[in-house]
Amino acid sequence: xxxxxxxxxxxxxxxxxxxxxxxxxxxxxxxxxxxxxxxxxxxxxxxxxxxxxxxxxxxxxxxxxxxxxxxxxxxxxxxxxxxxxxxxxxxxxxxxxxxxxxxxx
Numbered sequence: 780x781x782x783x784x785x786x787x788x789x790x791x792x793x794x795x796x797x798x799x800x801x802x803x804x805x806x807x808x809x810x811x812x813x814x815x816x817x818x819x820x821x822x823x824x825x826x827x828x829x830x831x832x833x834x835x836x837x838x839x840x841x842x843x844x845x846x847x848x849x850x851x852x853x854x855x856x857x858x859x860x861x862x863x864x865x866x867x868x869x870x871x872x873x874x875x876x877x878x879x880x881x882x883x884x
Contacts, residue, residue: 809879812872821863824883832863837884844881848873 813819819828822835838847849856851873854863868876 805875805878806882807879808872809875809877812868812876813879816866816868816876818876835880835883839881839883842881844877847880848877851876 813824814827818835821832822828823830824835828835842850851866851868853865854861855865
């Protein structure tokens with residue numbers, strides 16, 4: 780009688796933990812992209828990077844993940860005077876990098 784409820788609760792718990800793990804993997808992939816794509820050559824995150832462009836150490840407290848993804852897709856469309864180039868990133872890379880940047884608070 781209670782088996783369907785137990786199954787539903789266990790299924791939900793497994794799904795939630797899988798979703799959290801995927802999200803954490805996306806953030807880690809984004810962190811790795813930050814360094815492998817050379818973003819640190821212009822931007823700082825904490826003590827890492829170069830202070831040529833905007834310091835991204837707290838960018839997640841100022842912009843949503845969605846807004847960050849829009850920026851990464853086409854910086855000039857978000858701010859025509861921006862000096863940031865349009866990056867050759869896949870949509871998955873954009874999402875991962877935006878997820879990472881959104882954690883920076």
